[in-house]
Amino acid sequence: MPQISQILETYASQFFWLLIVFGLIYFTIGHGMLPKIEASMDARDRKIADDLAAAERARAEADNLGDSGAADLTAARTEAQAKSSAAKAKAAKDADARLAKADAEISIKVAASEAELAKATAKALAGIEAVAADAAADIVAKVSGAKVTSAQAATAVKAVMSHG
Amino acid sequence: MAGESGKIDPMHQFQIEPLAQLNIAGYDVSFTNSSLFMILVLGALWLFMWGGMKRDLVPGRWQMAVEGVTGFVNNMLTSSVGPEGKKYVPLVFSLFMFILMANFMGMMPFGIVPGVHPFTVTSHLTVTAVLAVISFGTVLIVGFWKHGLHFFSLFVPHGTPWWLLWLIPLIELFSFLIRPFSLALRLFVAMTAGHVLMKVLAGFVINGLNAEAAWVPLVVSIPSFILMIGITLLELLVCAIQAYVFALLTSLYINDAVNLH
Numbered sequence: 001m002p003q004i005s006q007i008l009e010t011y012a013s014q015f016f017w018l019l020i021v022f023g024l025i026y027f028t029i030g031h032g033m034l035p036k037i038e039a040s041m042d043a044r045d046r047k048i049a050d051d052l053a054a055a056e057r058a059r060a061e062a063d064n065l066g067d068s069g070a071a072d073l074t075a076a077r078t079e080a081q082a083k084s085s086a087a088k089a090k091a092a093k094d095a096d097a098r099l100a101k102a103d104a105e106i107s108i109k110v111a112a113s114e115a116e117l118a119k120a121t122a123k124a125l126a127g128i129e130a131v132a133a134d135a136a137a138d139i140v141a142k143v144s145g146a147k148v149t150s151a152q153a154a155t156a157v158k159a160v161m162s163h164g
Numbered sequence: 165m166a167g168e169s170g171k172i173d174p175m176h177q178f179q180i181e182p183l184a185q186l187n188i189a190g191y192d193v194s195f196t197n198s199s200l201f202m203i204l205v206l207g208a209l210w211l212f213m214w215g216g217m218k219r220d221l222v223p224g225r226w227q228m229a230v231e232g233v234t235g236f237v238n239n240m241l242t243s244s245v246g247p248e249g250k251k252y253v254p255l256v257f258s259l260f261m262f263i264l265m266a267n268f269m270g271m272m273p274f275g276i277v278p279g280v281h282p283f284t285v286t287s288h289l290t291v292t293a294v295l296a297v298i299s300f301g302t303v304l305i306v307g308f309w310k311h312g313l314h315f316f317s318l319f320v321p322h323g324t325p326w327w328l329l330w331l332i333p334l335i336e337l338f339s340f341l342i343r344p345f346s347l348a349l350r351l352f353v354a355m356t357a358g359h360v361l362m363k364v365l366a367g368f369v370i371n372g373l374n375a376e377a378a379w380v381p382l383v384v385s386i387p388s389f390i391l392m393i394g395i396t397l398l399e400l401l402v403c404a405i406q407a408y409v410f411a412l413l414t415s416l417y418i419n420d421a422v423n424l425h
Binding site for chain 1: 175176178179180182186188191192193194195196198199202203205206209210213214216217219220221223230231234235238253254255257258261262285287288289290291294295298352356
C-alpha cells in the first residue's frame with residue numbers, strides 16, 4: 001500500500017502542496033468568489049421579496065380605490081336623485097303657481113267680457129225700444145191718422161216689452 | 165499499470181511519483197503526480213465557480229448549478245449550527261468542494277491516454293489527515309475562542325448523574341479526540357477500497373481477455389465488465405457521499421464548538 005509504505009518520503013510534499021492548494025481554494029474561492037455568488041443570490045431573493053411586497057401593496061391600494069370608488073358612485077347617485085326630485089318638486093310648484101295666475105287672469109277677463117256683454121245687451125235692448133216706439137208711432141199714424149208722441153209710443157212699447 | 169511479470173497491481177494507482185524535484189529547508193517537497201492532481205482540482209473548481217460568477221438576476225444553467233452547491237452548503241450549516249453557521253460557509257464549502265472534485269478527478273478516464281493515470285488525491289492518508297486536522301483545528305480554535313475553558317463543559321453533557329461524573333467526561337473526551345482520526349480514515353479507506361475494487365475488476369476483464377482458453381472471456385470478462393459498470397456508478401455515488409459526510413460532520417462539530425450541546 002503506497003499510502004503507507006511511501007509515507008515517510010512523501011509526507012512533506014503532500015503537506016506542502018495540499019496546504020498551498022487548499023489555502024488558495026479557501027482564500028480565493030471560499031472568501032473571494034463564494035461571497036459574491038451568495039450576494040447575488042441574496043440580492044435576487046430580496047428583489048423577489050420586494051417585488052412581491054410591492055405587488056401586494058398595489059393590490060391593497062387597488063382594492064381600496066375600488067371600495068372608495070363604489071362609495072363615491074353611491075354618493076353621487078344619491079345626490080343626483082335628491083337633485084332631480086328637488087327639481088321635479090320645484091317645477092311642479094312653479095307650474096301650479098303659473099296655472100293659478102293664469103286662472104285668475106282668465107277669470108278677470110271673463111268677468112270683464114261678461115260685464116261688457118251685459119252692457120251691450122242692455123244698449124241693444126234700449127235701441128230696439130226706440131226703434132219699436134218709432135215704428136209703433138208710424139204704424140199708428142198710418143193706420144188711424146192719430147198723432148202719437150214719441151213719449152207715448154215709448155211708454156206703450158216699454159209696457160208691451162216688459163210684459164212680453 | 166502492468167508489473168514486470170504481466171500482473172496487474174491494483175495498488176500501483178496510489179503510487180506517488182515525483183515529476184519535478186524540489187527541496188525546501190531540507191524537506192523533499194517535490195512536485196508529484198499527487199500535487200499535479202491537487203492543482204487540477206483547484207483549476208476545475210476555479211473554472212466551475214468562475215462559470216457561476218455571471219451574477220445574472222435570472223440564472224443560467226451553470227450559474228444555477230453553482231448556486232445550487234453554495235446553497236446546499238449554506239443550508240447544511242444553517243440547519244446544523246444556526247444563523248451563526250454562515251461564518252463557516254467558506255471553510256466547509258472549501259472542504260466539501262475540494263474533496264468532491266478530488267474524488268471525481270480520480271474517477272476521470274484519463275487512462276485512455278497511454279501513459280497517463282488518474283490519481284485520487286483523497287485516497288492518501290496524508291491528505292485526508294491534513295483535511296481532518298483543518299476541520300478539527302477549526303473546532304478547537306472556535307470552541308476555546310468563544311467559550312474559553314468553559315469549552316470543557318462539552319465533555320459533561322446535561323443531566324449526567326453525579327455518580328457517573330468520573331466516567332462520562334472520559335468517554336466524551338475520547339469520542340471527541342477520535343474525531344479527526346475517524347474523519348481522515350473514513351475518507352481515505354472509502355476512496356482506497358473503491359479504487360482497489362475497480363482496479364481488481366478491471367484486472368479480471370483484461371486478464372480474462374488475454375487468457376488462452378476461449379471460455380474465459382465469456383465467463384470472467386463479460387460478467388466482470390458488467391459488474392464494473394455498476395461498481396463505477398456506485399463509486400461515483402460514494403465520491404459524492406464521502407464529500408457530503410465530511411462536510412456534514414465538520415458542520416456538526418462546529419455546532420458543538422459554537423453552541424456547546
